Amino acid sequence: MNEQPAVEGFTRDEMMTVAAARALRDDARCFVGIGRPSTAANLARRTHSPNLVLVYESGTIGAKPGRLPLSIGDGVLAETADTVVSVPEIFNYWLQPGRIDVGFLGAAQIDRYANINTTVIGADYTDPKVRLPGAGGAPEIAASCGEVIVIVPQSRRTFVDRVDFVTSVGFGAGPGDRQRLGLRGRGPTLVITDLGMLRPDPDTCELTLTQLHPGVGVEQAVAATGWPLKVAADLTTTDEPTPQELATLRQLLNP
């Protein structure tokens, strides 16, 4: 976790979470993983998106936790949900047919076409450098949600030219691949990092720097990316976290 202040008053990690929360519009149905996605989604529900529908893969639909859940199966999710369904049901009836608007994913590696690896680091699957936890719900979340938002701190180790293992498909090898593979959702539309935001180029699908957080320079983002990062012509700057956003986030993390 990067606790180095980006500018006076907030950390890069806080900026990343606030930016992710802002990306969730009210009334959206959001499939949430634990960690940063859950923090951001719960922040959104407490600020600008009170009607955000939180769906966790443990089968809790419409959870309204009064505190940050510590696991995807935290009792507070079941107690506050509109309904609790079985794990086969959450994947088969709710995720698979496209009922979820936004899938919110993290990554151990992400590449220029926004493919995600959470399986192994190293070229040899049978003799990995690092064995990671694996797929979980991510491949089908990436395939079937209306769109996918990725939240992950930016570094050369994480932002690689090609992932060592495609656990979840972003844009495959480039334009047209999602359609060819029959994936129904639009795929990753936004990658939020501690430095800024990347979006897929509408023509090439390549992740492009479109926004920087306050106090971050283009060269920093380029240096933290393992491929020659393209920069949008209309590069914008993220609004600083408001006092209310910061206070709510800190209260969530340190109740």
Add this chain to the structure above:
Amino acid sequence: MAEISSLADAVADLVHDGDSVALEGFTHLIPTAAGQEIIRQGRRDLTLIRMTPDVVYDQLIGAGCAKKLIFSWAGNPGVGSLHRFRDAVQRGWPRPLEIEEHSHAGMANRYVAGAAGLPFAVLRGYVGTDLVDRTPTIAPITCPFTGEVLTAVPALNPDVGIVHAQRADRHGNVQIWGITGVHKEVVLASARSLVTVEEIVDELTPRPGAVVLPGWAVTRVAEVPGGAHPSYAMDYSDRANDYYQQWDEISRDRDTFTRWLDEHVLATAGTDATYGGAE
């Protein structure tokens, strides 16, 4: 009717060397005490199956009980990696661990097919991922009605399915509520099943939304209060989040782990309500 017995007898009778065993629980109602009893009885060459192998699977793997793991997400939830699992995969300690990995959707559907008595399940999944090449139990299938190409995964029918639940009556009827995960599916998919429960009561009071497994669909029930620790049983216990944190330290080093295993699992009779507390 399900037979009611002690946990030790249930494991001795139902779980044999070389069996495929699924101890399920999606962060809730994880049958930790049963897993530790399997370690205590020294079972070997097990094919362990679970969507979310976490701390108790790390213990089983580190204790050398497993030759293979079929899974979809192996981690310490909210904390990080499973060090015993990683040591087994990366360095073959204490023995090499064969793996067969899926996604959650795939695993859930494999249990559904198993429970339904079908040879395979169909889903939209895996397409375009490297899992397709690495996992032989993922295959394309063409819909005979529309011609659409989908994905097939084979049924999971474990030799033994083990879950924890809130309560059972004296006939072995089991009642489960809260996050029920794949509890019903794994019990119905398995050749033999064991349900550990917080308590055995004279009569099951109906609860809205609860899953009820009739006693005739369950092989064995054992009363094991606190048997899901460090996970929880809704309305009976809270999740011991500290345990998961401490596990990261205990499991990181082979010697520390081995000492912990000796002291908290092997040297205990399995009657301590803390079931291998991490402290």
